[in-house]
Amino acid sequence: MSNLLNAVNQRTNLAGQNRFELLLFRLNGPQPFGINVFKVREVIQCPQLTEMPGSHPCVKGIAHLRGEPVMVLDLAEATTGKGIGKTENAFVIVTEYNRSVQGFLVSSVDKIVNMTWEQIKPPPQGAGKSHYLTAVTEIENKLVQIIDVEKVYAEIMPVDEEVSDDTKAKSQGLALDKILVLVADDSAVARNQIKRALDSIQVKSELVKDGQEALDWLRNKAKEWGETMTQRVPLLISDIEMPRMDGYTLAAEIKAEPALRPIHIILHSSLSGVFNEAMVKKVGADQFIAKFHPDELLTAVNHWLAASQHA
Template sequence: MSSLSQEKQAILLESGTNELEIIEFQLRKQMPDGQEKIAHYGINVAKVREIIKVPETTEYPNAHPSVVGIFNLRDRLIPLVDLAHWLKIPVHDDLQSKRVIVTEFNKMFNGFLVDSVSRIYRISWENVESPSQFLESRESDCVVAVVRMENRLIMILDFEKIIADINPEQSMERYDVSLDKRILQDEAMVSRRQAKTLLVVDDSAFIRKLIETTLRTAGYNVLAAQDGAEAYDILMEFEQTAKSEHQPISELVSLLISDVEMPRMDGMHLVKRLRERDAYADLPILMFSSIMSEENRRKALAIGANDTITKPEIGRLVELADKFIFGH
């Protein structure tokens, strides 16, 4: 499995079908008694550019301990991350049999060293479960979803969180809206924002917290949901409340900010279902995703999103929220 075609990567976003394709890969944990325990993981095909044999690498000074080095692929320098090292899983060190998953997301290329890659599965997001609250409450958790297969569980990892830990200079954590001179932050504007409620939907607790902090610092009230299904339930309750109290939906929620890849119901499917309802025909919707290519942006706009943001651009969130809520 070398290069992945654009058509295959586009399957994820076939305009709200609520389906995705994942690549399953393995890490072979070496147990103290000499036995191996195979752990199964997954990554969305939309994040993957190709899968290669382990390349020659060059050590990079002062790199994160999980970075093996950098390698050259098609005139691009790419860091190689030892995924097992980052996950603190002891594995065998025979590089001959290992593979590298080359990814592109958040406008960055990275290589992830894994023990083996098995196959691609096309599944419905309805069959992808959120990890338990117990797992998510741990700061270190990096599992955003779990896929139940017949004889095993496949853990979908939070690759954005892993890269943010390895390369903090590129992380959205560095953004501080209170220092952003482009954002109006006088008392009157903050007061106007305080009267508005935004719903943020993202399956990564790490990214959800960053978005919430940015919006709240600017003054907005923020509600959060961990996947499209939870967001849909919240919005249906709002619709009932608005109906019974004879008030517009905008009194309860002024803007939706949604990720694309999420368990149970993805962002595209959420938008598609909301736009089919009169109550949500005019709700401003921003899609905030690490895989927002031009093609995916076009599809998001076609099903009813007002605008899209690629995840490193967290600095555009308040600016766009102001635009769609207040018209400036």
């Protein structure tokens, strides 16, 4: 299994080409699930876990990986209510999300497949709000469900969404009544976190679910509002990994169109690493911020809104 991910760093050239690689795994049965390889640090056979008294029922314990304590969550129990059970033959997908490292317990890990974001579709309409999917796709005639690990993690380990008074004060000198910030993210949890942060400084927002929807919305508003469009929508906050069109491709498309080019772009993602900073410059985005710290995000929002109003 160690060979499965030993070339993750070499895969970063897929970013910005609307391509990525999906790690397939299973929980309690034949249904295949997927997670973006860029979220994954390693896949290991489940080690001996140290129990955490009083922890959430989905927390199976602490794994000690090369001296680093890593919390292990039972992904099956978190999403279906039925846990993996015995861990002797299970695997742990070690991920980096929300500026921390955690492990997700799964029953088996299959393989990595090369995909384009265009092949990834939103969950079917009518799925309701209680599901844990960000997207679905089809591989070898089988439906693969891509789990919203942000929602899973937020329910088990809620983040602090409190915005400091100092951060709120920094937005008071800005003209906010006639502007709108566009937010693109395939995770409902992430979209609502950003919206609540923007609401706290009285910034209106428009929420969309993927890069293609964001680009279509911007193009339509450019036709409707003309030259005033980028004054009314001076900032985009976008996730990187999204169905149909990723955030890198979205940024590059925006900067390629003169009518949209003045829009400032913050890429806001659970993905991290040096390659993000390089890709920010390559696609013309203004800043990369790892999820989710409301003060840091709003400090950037204040900066780029001020830059647009003083241009």
